[in-house]
Amino acid sequence: MIDAQLKSRLQKGTPLLWVNPDQIPVLMAEVPVRPAQVKDAEQNWRDLAPLLQQCFPELQGPNGAISSDLIEVATLAQVMGNDQGRHFVKGDHALPVAGSVKARGGIYEVFLYALSLARDLGLIKADDTPMALAHPDVKAAFANYTVAVGSTGNLGLSVGIAARALGFRAVVHMSSDAKAWKVERLQRHGVDVVQHDADYGSAVAAARDQADADPKTYFVDDERSELLFFGYSAAAAELRDQLRAQNIQVDAEHPLFVYLPCGIGGAPGGVAYGLKQVFGDHAHCFFTEPAQSPCALVQLAAGLTKQVNVYDIGLTNKTEADGMAVAEISWFIAQVMHPLLSGVYTVDDNDLFRWLALAHDHAGLQLEPSAAACLAGPGVINSTPEGQGYLTAHHLQNHMPNATHVMWTTGGSFVPDAEFQDFLSKGKTLL
Numbered sequence: 051m052i053d054a055q056l057k058s059r060l061q062k063g064t065p066l067l068w069v070n071p072d073q074i075p076v077l078m079a080e081v082p083v084r085p086a087q088v089k090d091a092e093q094n095w096r097d098l099a100p101l102l103q104q105c106f107p108e109l110q111g112p113n114g115a116i117s118s119d120l121i122e123v124a125t126l127a128q129v130m131g132n133d134q135g136r137h138f139v140k141g142d143h144a145l146p147v148a149g150s151v152k153a154r155g156g157i158y159e160v161f162l163y164a165l166s167l168a169r170d171l172g173l174i175k176a177d178d179t180p181m182a183l184a185h186p187d188v189k190a191a192f193a194n195y196t197v198a199v200g201s202t203g204n205l206g207l208s209v210g211i212a213a214r215a216l217g218f219r220a221v222v223h224m225s226s227d228a229k230a231w232k233v234e235r236l237q238r239h240g241v242d243v244v245q246h247d248a249d250y251g252s253a254v255a256a257a258r259d260q261a262d263a264d265p266k267t268y269f270v271d272d273e274r275s276e277l278l279f280f281g282y283s284a285a286a287a288e289l290r291d292q293l294r295a296q297n298i299q300v301d302a303e304h305p306l307f308v309y310l311p312c313g314i315g316g317a318p319g320g321v322a323y324g325l326k327q328v329f330g331d332h333a334h335c336f337f338t339e340p341a342q343s344p345c346a347l348v349q350l351a352a353g354l355t356k357q358v359n360v361y362d363i364g365l366t367n368k369t370e371a372d373g374m375a376v377a378e379i380s381w382f383i384a385q386v387m388h389p390l391l392s393g394v395y396t397v398d399d400n401d402l403f404r405w406l407a408l409a410h411d412h413a414g415l416q417l418e419p420s421a422a423a424c425l426a427g428p429g430v431i432n433s434t435p436e437g438q439g440y441l442t443a444h445h446l447q448n449h450m451p452n453a454t455h456v457m458w459t460t461g462g463s464f465v466p467d468a469e470f471q472d473f474l475s476k477g478k479t480l481l
């Protein structure tokens with residue numbers, strides 16, 4: 051049950067920070083996944099790198115990695131009223147191939163499925179490297195198989211593009227929140243798009259039903275998939291290496307705060323779980339959600355006795371942050387995050403456009419509204435009574451000048467120019 055006072059604050063729709071009273075030290079947390087699985091995911095990504103480079107010419111880096119820059123944004127932080135500690139953007143808005151954090155999960159799952167299918171069909175040998183999937187005979191065989199997914203848009207882009215690159219037929223079921231440009235982009239890649247006049251949960255359910263009826267269809271289950279989760283989790287090691295390269299310490303006196311936009315919870319959950327393995331209790335992970343779609347917040351605040359959604363407390367699940375328009379968090383993610391998450395803060399849609407404009411003007415970033423939600427994190431921690439309460443409870447107040455804040459900008463570089471200009475002018479008007 052959600053506490054009556056919290057419920058009434060959520061119903062008013064004004065932004066707030068909820069601190070998780072059930073967070074415990076990471077070593078004491080019992081969750082349905084294991085740290086070794088993060089290490090396996092890091093290795094899988096390394097093994098896939100040559101094939102990814104072969105499939106996607108835009109992967110020009112030395113090892114073909116799906117990786118993003120860590121960008122210091124001191125001016126933006128100052129403009130947003132934050133001057134304690136250092137502030138960075140983890141730029142997944144510019145991730146290659148899919149233009150969002152979803153590249154980390156969707157590409158990973160599709161490529162690992164392709165490997166196991168090719169082995170099951172005898173198309174490649176058990177000890178062949180993933181590069182064997184590039185053979186034209188394998189691609190021809192994959193044309194008889196379908197990869198399906200339900201999505202608000204960005205996971206569809208990631209899964210659809212990955213599946214087509216390997217030769218599969220791809221079907222993406224889009225919720226009514228999906229933006230037209232995402233549909234068009236998928237269609238250009240030869241993906242079949244089914245548009246539903248319903249929310250994300252309904253699109254996923256329809257996709258699952260269709261996939262269940264066809265043995266040659268593989269369903270990427272955004273609500274339950276461990277493969278997606280671990281694909282995201284490997285981002286933590288990437289961040290660790292980037293912080294090390296800049297000589298940035300993370301320990302009890304140098305806390306790391308990470309702000310992650312949350313929809314169904316897979317992407318932020320996977321990244322946060324990875325961060326907890328890499329940095330332990332020195333990583334303080336906060337999710338952010340639209341004020342009308344705080345599905346992680348309502349579930350974690352209600353406890354894990356039964357599933358609850360945002361409609362249950364009278365919210366609309368209507369938001370311009372299409373990637374976060376999700377009414378009910380994944381039950382799997384709720385179980386993993388319940389003991390590990392520091393808290394969740396909610397944001398107002400108009401603020402998303404304001405921050406999107408500030409991020410453009412003061413850091414040269416092209417974000418979509420969902421991604422802009424992370425930018426409020428440092429201010430929420432520093433200037434709300436709940437944030438101060440969190441710092442006091444964790445004995446962090448004296449260490450805030452040494453803190454590192456990482457705002458995970460989860461999408462935006464693929465937004466077409468005209469659409470982005472609309473976002474920008476809306477943001478500037480609101481400022």
Ligand SMILES: Cc1ncc(COP(=O)(O)O)c(C=O)c1O
Pocket residue numbers: 150151152202203204205311312313314315316317318372373374418420421460461462
């Ligand atoms: C830009 C963006 N940010 C955040 C998210 C949230 O990820 P998840 O739904 O895995 O919680 C999404 C999901 O599509 C997204 O597109």
